[in-house]
Amino acid sequence: MDKVIGIDLGTTNSCVAVVEEGVPVVIPNRGGYKTTPSIVAVTEAGKRLIGHIAKRQAITNSENTVVAAKRLIGRKWNSPQVATSIAMYQYRIVEGPHADVRIQLREKIYSVPEVSAMVLQEMKIIAEDYLGEEVSKAVVTCPAYFNDNQRQATKDAGLIAGLDVIRVINEPTAAALAYGFGKKIDRLVAVYDLGGGTFDISLLEIGAEGVFKVVSTAGDTFLGGEDFDARIIDWMLTDFQTAHNVDLRQDRMAMQRLKDAAEKAKCELSTARQTEINLPFIISTGRNEALHLQCQLTREKLEELTADLVQQTVDICANTMDEAGLDVEDIEDVVLVGGMTRMPKVQERVAELFKREPCKGVHPDEVVALGASIQGAMLVAEKSELMLLDVTPHTLGIMVVGGFFEPLIPKDTTVPTAQTKTFTTVRDNQTAVKILVLQGESEKAEENELLGEFVLTGLRRAPKGEVEIDVTFEINADGIVAVSAKDLETGQEQSITVTASSGLTKDEVKAMAASSHDYMVERRKGESTEKNRQEIESLISEIERHAPQVEEVVKGSEHGSEAMTKAKEVVEQARAALRSDKPDAELQEILDSLRRTLRMFRAVLA
């Protein structure tokens, strides 16, 4: 059976895990880290960098380094979040052909799912290296409060990365799976997930039967560590401006340094009471003159700067419990997920809200990926011990006359589900209706996310209000929404499977997947070439190290000098090959002859 990996595709960091012999484990990357920065960069030479290395070069290449692509995924060009991101990040965000968002890196324009796909591909490679086999299936997580378009975009990213995303699950849900895995507990749990870019709160019932039922979920897909960083940056900028009357915003490199420093300071303040931010030569003002940024940031100051952000999360939590009809006393445990929950103030406020100390048993950075891998394993298992009952996080409905939104499936409905409502015409002799499928909580249709639309035609000509149309919404276990409308009289029926738009057409996704595959092949090839070259080098040096001794031994023997000449020739050839750009096959041949030579040398010396 194919292994299914679980990928936590985070805003700032990603993590991959797999279930091995019934135990979920996080797979470290080549650097030995368990998480990989979700950062993609393209160098001047056109080389693609992902992860830690991309993060390290960000200061000098901030224009071509994409961070927090997740904040843009599945969003429309004209959304306020995109506007905020444009102001916040150094890379070029441009409008795509379907009113979607694209990112320009050097000369090339990428869609957001493509960028996310690069990260997913990296995670795939990490898993493949670890498992020693190809991986094709994955469960990918997304914030619980993502809408269908954002989920679809995440799926597309998987597809582009060459992964069959068998399920997209919610991050807090995944965390709860990992938390309750193998514990046989009966508990109502709150998962507070404050990550790099998003905030989610989910309430789950966990049963000893191995069932995890989401009771309620809410969040903000644009509230996370990045916003905390932004507050620190703003503070530093203002300080600096007051002190030196210089606006650092104009200097990309300075901004990138500030960003790094802010993040670092924020992390340090989780343990330290205060920290020093020291950025010498932050900007040069005229000849031979440079300004330095030096300041102290205390924990109190940070808390003050970000108090409203923490408050927002607390409010959302309180609201959710209210909506679910639950009291604080009903919550039996609180699980903290996401790097931001390391901040003492966050822990304090959460403990205050839920009137209990949060559970310390899970690793906030790894638990989501672990949960995703558990879900993957349990889906493909012949007979699974676990079952996840998830909900639809947003209300689904259609637009009715007056531009109002008429809900059909309320938020927090356990899926699979289906609902039907009857509607009627608003005009005399109306022969068609347009069904606009929307998702969101606003009463006004236009404020909600449009998922799809279709037209039901062939209605009988009749006075308004006489023709009745049944509209049915169905959400299956995969979260796929199907909507159908039926004229009750004529039996005319129209339906669509709502393929939420990620901003990409199917063909585009296909093409991107193909090019990404090509890149993979190239890269794998490049890797093997690199490996061969390294081996050649080490063989040469070993041969040369043995050469004097061997020469000593074989001196005087019949074929001794001939053999030595031959060996020298081989080494020379190899050196030449290293200097030129030989194809892989030739390198192989050279490797073979080098190995033969070394074998011979060893035989002589033995």
Added chain:
Amino acid sequence: MGTDRHHSEVPRRVAATSLADVPLSAEEGFILSQIDGKTSVDDLELITGLGGESLGAALERLLSLGLIETGPVVRPGRGVARPAIVPDRPPTEPPAAGERLRAPGGFRPTQSSERETRPAPASEPRGAAKQREGTSRSQRTPDSRREAPEDASGPREPDPGKEAPPGIDADGKRGGEAARESSAGPSMPPGARVDPATFTEEALRRIDTFLLRANSADFYRLLGVGRQAERPAIRSAYFGLAKEFHPDAYFGRTLGVVKPKLERIFRQITRAYEVLSRSASRKEYDVYLKGQAVLGGQEEEEQAWAEEERRRSAEPTPPSPEAAAEAAVGSAGAAAAGEPAAQAVAPPATGPAAGPPLSSPADQGIHTGARASVPPPRGGPSSADAWRRERTVRQLAAVLSGGRRRPVQDRRGADYLVEAESAAKEEEWGRVVGLLEAAQRLGLNEAEATRAGALQATAAGQLARISAGQARFAESTGDVEGALRHVEQACKFGPDVADHWDMRARLLLRLGRELHQARDAAMRAIRLEPKVLGYRTTMIRVYLVAGLPKNARREADAALEIDSSDRQIRALLEEAKSALE
């Protein structure tokens, strides 16, 4: 269990039996509602949750009433020999069924897997079902409505491809619904094959059983918990079932027609859990169940439910009051609530957000109208509708009991009257009475009060008649207690029918208790019909048993004045005289 019934036997409904006058107990009614010509006795036991013995007894009663028939003779479970019913028509099962019947391991599993996998005939019954549905929609005359369930409950050819849950499609509509449900999922071509490796026969059987339960049983029964079950027990029951029936349990496998079944079961158990796991909604639901029982004049809510199912599926709901009721009650997670017409403003020129304008010349935008005469939504065919009804009843119950719930504010008595009238058309007399009572409490104008009065009289008469019939039947089966309960209803609703009082007296006499009540009852009968000697006979007997021979003699003398030749009274007179000595 513990009987020698054939567990694999498949009882069927007999065609064109009118159920209006049949004296059935709640349990029998419920069982009858589950009989569809496909469900074996074994499965009935599973579905109804009744023990083998009481099921056996009930089946025999149904047999003896000629309501059902069965190929192989149902042998009596215990006790008295019952008349064996010879089927008057060939069995509706295909000939092969006989062979399967003999095969070890029972008959059902084979059948159900057959049903799932045979693709060809799938379209026909569906179409037919749709047509029936169409008919019942377009001809909304009372007549066609009344006939609908009967003609559909006749013998049906086995429908191998049909997905309708066995047992509920006793009438056209339910089949239609199943067809709607099946046509919903675009991912599911009709007649899609099920990978035989995916399901064991046992699993398929359980799925069908639970589909049936999902469609008809109350939430407690569906989850398999008792009415008093604590929350953890309910959760545990739900979680167990969820693990079994969530489509993810079969992830990545070909489910074909089983998928919508699983989804339907899952939806329904989830709803059951959501209602029962919150104390507020559970309380309301309990009131509803009780209300069903009380208002329907039934001992058990199952009958009410089953009746509800049957009627619902036979005809569309008459317009307006229901929708009005909902507007008043407010949305409670039900499938369809009527929307105030005030929302119907002019449609915008284009769609929201990025929706490109439509090229169609048609008007865009639709508005939600009062959900009037439409069949139940696909989301929960029977139950969603029952739930809507349930809310009405719940409200009503609150009104009736002067309860603590917020009284209905924006609903006038007239709305209840209209609803009562439509309930009358559906012959739901218990509801009629309850609704009228509510209507009167809320206030009616003169004309309405007259209408209400007339309707109340009719409803009471009908209830009395039905109760009396049930009492007589119960008495004939030796269930004196049950008979007494029914006759008390009859007396309540038909206090001016001497027969009811007389019967009450006789039953009390048979039980030998509360003789003063027996005397009062007998006296009332006599007062209403002084000339009927039979009532006098009862009176005399009551006196004799009560040890009042003087009174007995006086009564007998009076009786003989009406007809001096009556031998029975003479004999009783002698008895009284000897007792006096």
